[in-house]
Amino acid sequence: NAGVTQTPKFQVLKTGQSMTLQCAQDMNHNSMYWYRQDPGMGLRLIYYSASEGTTDKGEVPNGYNVSRLNKREFSLRLESAAPSQTSVYFCASSAGQGRTGNTIYFGEGSWLTVV
Amino acid sequence: AQSVTQPDIHITVSEGASLELRCNYSYGATPYLFWYVQSPGQGLQLLLKYFSGDTLVQGIKGFEAEFKRSQSSFNLRKPSVHWSDAAEYFCAVGAGWNQGGKLIFGQGTELSVKP
Numbered sequence: 001n002a003g004v005t006q007t008p009k010f011q012v013l014k015t016g017q018s019m020t021l022q023c024a025q026d027m028n029h030n031s032m033y034w035y036r037q038d039p040g041m042g043l044r045l046i047y048y049s050a051s052e053g054t055t056d057k058g059e060v061p062n063g064y065n066v067s068r069l070n071k072r073e074f075s076l077r078l079e080s081a082a083p084s085q086t087s088v089y090f091c092a093s094s095a096g097q098g099r100t101g102n103t104i105y106f107g108e109g110s111w112l113t114v115v
Numbered sequence: 116a117q118s119v120t121q122p123d124i125h126i127t128v129s130e131g132a133s134l135e136l137r138c139n140y141s142y143g144a145t146p147y148l149f150w151y152v153q154s155p156g157q158g159l160q161l162l163l164k165y166f167s168g169d170t171l172v173q174g175i176k177g178f179e180a181e182f183k184r185s186q187s188s189f190n191l192r193k194p195s196v197h198w199s200d201a202a203e204y205f206c207a208v209g210a211g212w213n214q215g216g217k218l219i220f221g222q223g224t225e226l227s228v229k230p
Contacts, residue, residue, distance in 0.1 A: 033217060040124070042205060042220040043159075058217065090158060103149070104218055108158040 002026050004107035006091040012113045013081040021076040021110050023091030031094045032074035033058075033104065034066060036087040043090065049074055081114045088112070117142045117208050121221035128196050129229045136191040136224050138180075138206030147209030148189040149218065150180055154202045162204075165189065176200070201228045 006023045013019055025032065030051050035043040035058075045058030049068040063085060065077045074093075078085055088111050094104040118141045128134050140146055147166055151159040163174025170182040180191045189206060203225045207218040 031217075035220075040222060042119075042121075042222040043218075044220075045217055048217050103161060103164060105161075106151075106159040109156075 004091055004093055004105055006089075006107040006110050008110060009108070010111045012115060013078070014115055015081060015083060017081050018077065018079050019081065019112075020078075021089055021091070021112075022073070023075065023107060024073045025091075025093040025105075026072065027093060027095075027105065028071070029093035029095050029105075030071070032068065033092040033094075034064075034074070034076045035090045035092065036060065037090060037109075038087050046076065046089075078112075081112075083114045086112060086114045117146075117210055117219045119206050119208050119219055119221035121204075121206055121224050123224045124222070125225045125227070127227040127229060130198050131195050134191075134193045134196045134200070134226070136204050136206075136226070138189045138191065138221060139187050140189060140206070140208045141187065142208050146189075148180075148182060149207045149209070150174065150178070150189075150191050151205045151207065152176075152202050153205065153223075159205065162191070196226075196228055198228045198230065201226055 004025045033048040034046040037043050044060045047066040049055045052071045055066050067075045088109050090109050091107040092104045120139045149164045150162040153159045162178050163172050165172045165182045172180050178193050203223045205223050206221040210217045
């Protein structure tokens with residue numbers, strides 16, 4: 001059971017470099033999310049996509065862009081990385097709206113360091 | 116706006132002792148509530164969830180949680196803690212039908228287990 005798969009798992013970037021985090025889910029879910037996790041701050045939502053073709057800002061969208069490539073894939077791009085973007089990034093998915101849809105399934109995380 | 120507060124940043128309990136992790140939420144309607152667990156270096160695993168009905172919810176690994184609307188709380192409990200329960204625990208509230216099913220997380224509670 002693959003579930004939610006994100007790559008890369010580890011990455012070191014220099015300030016100003018760009019990179020894309022890839023995420024794919026095989027559960028036919030409608031909604032996908034990108035969260036970042038920082039010590040003492042829990043998980044904060046960066047962007048989400050409620051359905052294919054739509055994206056919306058979350059709590060901390062500045063410095064990021066996203067693309068919902070198709071129903072399976074949702075990528076997160078850092079155009080010009082900054083040290084403040086050093087974090088652990090989690091991709092997640094859910095069936096979306098509805099009584100049982102809100103259970104969110106997480107990938108294993110991507111550790112990003114910006115030096 | 117929805118929010119979640121976990122008042123305890125870090126808790127230490129002895130193996131075999133009981134555990135209660137606190138969670139308070141702010142939400143205008145009937146909430147969808149979740150507890151997730153994260154082991155070091157891992158992603159988040161769903162422990163249990165509350166959507167409606169019985170206010171005492173059973174989850175995996177012997178955990179349970181009780182929804183108390185009057186106190187806006189959803190505390191996590193376990194009668195006897197095992198050393199393998201040492202991890203970080205996150206409470207979350209679902210943001211609603213028109214927001215793609217996204218979750219708002221608390222800051223997390225780190226659990227240490229003494230032998």
